[in-house]
Amino acid sequence: MATISKLSSNLHHPLLSSSHPNTPSSFPNLSFIPFHTPNRSSPPSALLRLRFAIKPSTPSFLVRCSASAGNGSPTKRTTLHDLYEREGQSPWYDNLCRPVTDLIPLIETGVRGVTSNPAIFQKAISSSNAYNDQFKELVQSGKDIENAYWELVIKDIQDACKLFEPIYDQTDGADGYVSVEVSPRLADDTQGTVEAAKWLHKVVDRPNVYIKIPATAACVPSIKDTISLGISVNVTLIFSLARYEAVIDAYLDGLEASGLSDLSRVTSVASFFVSRVDTLIDKMLEKIGTPEALDLRGKAAVAQAALAYQLYQKKFSGPRWEALVKKGAKKQRLLWASTSVKNPAYPDTLYVAPLIGPDTVSTMPDQALQAFVDHGTVGRTIDSSVSEAEGIYSALEKLGIGWSQVGDQLEAEGVDSFKKSFDSLLDTLQEKANSLKLASM
Numbered sequence: 001m002a003t004i005s006k007l008s009s010n011l012h013h014p015l016l017s018s019s020h021p022n023t024p025s026s027f028p029n030l031s032f033i034p035f036h037t038p039n040r041s042s043p044p045s046a047l048l049r050l051r052f053a054i055k056p057s058t059p060s061f062l063v064r065c066s067a068s069a070g071n072g073s074p075t076k077r078t079t080l081h082d083l084y085e086r087e088g089q090s091p092w093y094d095n096l097c098r099p100v101t102d103l104i105p106l107i108e109t110g111v112r113g114v115t116s117n118p119a120i121f122q123k124a125i126s127s128s129n130a131y132n133d134q135f136k137e138l139v140q141s142g143k144d145i146e147n148a149y150w151e152l153v154i155k156d157i158q159d160a161c162k163l164f165e166p167i168y169d170q171t172d173g174a175d176g177y178v179s180v181e182v183s184p185r186l187a188d189d190t191q192g193t194v195e196a197a198k199w200l201h202k203v204v205d206r207p208n209v210y211i212k213i214p215a216t217a218a219c220v221p222s223i224k225d226t227i228s229l230g231i232s233v234n235v236t237l238i239f240s241l242a243r244y245e246a247v248i249d250a251y252l253d254g255l256e257a258s259g260l261s262d263l264s265r266v267t268s269v270a271s272f273f274v275s276r277v278d279t280l281i282d283k284m285l286e287k288i289g290t291p292e293a294l295d296l297r298g299k300a301a302v303a304q305a306a307l308a309y310q311l312y313q314k315k316f317s318g319p320r321w322e323a324l325v326k327k328g329a330k331k332q333r334l335l336w337a338s339t340s341v342k343n344p345a346y347p348d349t350l351y352v353a354p355l356i357g358p359d360t361v362s363t364m365p366d367q368a369l370q371a372f373v374d375h376g377t378v379g380r381t382i383d384s385s386v387s388e389a390e391g392i393y394s395a396l397e398k399l400g401i402g403w404s405q406v407g408d409q410l411e412a413e414g415v416d417s418f419k420k421s422f423d424s425l426l427d428t429l430q431e432k433a434n435s436l437k438l439a440s441m
Contacts, residue, residue, distance in 0.1 A: 079110075093106055097120075121425065125149075154180075177210045182212065193218075212235075227266060228259075237414045241307060269333045274301045274339055349376050
């Protein structure tokens with residue numbers, strides 16, 4: 001699966017064995033360099049610090065870790081543990097494929113949840129043989145291609161939920177979630193999305209599953225209706241402050257409409273996309289071409305995200321919210337999505353490091369996760385430069401860049417991209433099914 005999962009595979013877990021493909025013996029290029037070892041006179045709380053290093057035959061990647069040496073049961077630590085314990089931000093992994101047990105080393109490294117989407121499953125299923133046996137059985141049993149697809153996805157989601165269930169239990173349902181998205185073909189279908197969410201929630205049948213619903217205009221009412229049914233939701237494809245506020249309102253409306261006396265098990269995250277904002281706005285700024293415009297490149301996404309956090313704090317306070325809290329309601333956490341850096345000229349932690357704050361989630365693909373574990377700095381940053389963020393946001397408007405237009409374009413592109421991934425995967429599965437039928441003739 002991920003490079004980082006292989007690098008951290010020395011971390012012990014009861015589901016790992018010496019025969020597991022990701023055990024240390026499988027990686028001859030992994031070496032362990034003593035960094036500091038307490039002597040016998042050290043207090044019980046002394047830490048054994050290790051540095052994981054890669055020998056020159058592979059790309060350089062360091063994971064700074066420490067292990068308690070006082071109780072006989074070492075606990076490896078990374079910056080991801082510090083991110084959650086010191087700053088209240090949950091690091092999640094934006095990827096999923098088989099074998100799902102490859103997630104175990106990542107969990108030990110500090111990952112606390114998983115997000116998936118149609119593009120992730122398109123890549124996983126079309127590029128791996130790990131799905132072939134189950135797919136063959138499904139085709140031979142008479143399943144059509146789309147139903148077979150959902151069977152493959154649901155198994156991965158269920159297996160991943162099982163791995164993260166201890167975190168879900170330890171946090172009383174606040175963390176440890178795995179997200180699965182409704183069909184992207186439903187992005188303009190309000191009621192169809194609600195029915196799909198109900199179906200997915202029922203068939204996955206895990207307490208720590210998030211049903212992902214896009215924040216399109218048609219699906220904002222779907223969010224309210226799904227929440228009102230007591231189903232936890234990951235709202236995805238949020239690209240603007242205006243749409244984000246509508247998403248928060250849908251969550252609050254849904255909680256109020258649920259009629260539940262105990263709201264503690266209905267939770268949600270709002271996935272606010274980051275790097276794609278800079279990708280689009282940077283092109284606009286380069287087209288404008290003035291020194292002022294060019295100086296704003298690479299600043300729009302983080303600025304808007306910082307203002308989203310201000311909106312989050314405002315909306316989840318006051319009499320309306322306090323009335324819901326009395327019934328056990330939990331805040332809809334902000335989740336930073338699209339955190340990988342698209343422009344190689346930018347720092348590789350650009351969409352992680354400046355967005356650290358309490359009650360948030362950062363879901364990171366391999367590139368961003370590796371970078372932050374390697375050289376990320378843990379500290380609250382999300383509201384450290386609010387006035388600067390406001391200035392950047394206003395400056396972009398004065399240059400003629402409309403945030404509403406940016407949000408609409410990115411949303412349309414995101415939905416279209418997921419539809420293409422979904423359709424491409426179904427085509428690939430149809431080809432596999434045809435091959436199986438020919439082989440059996």
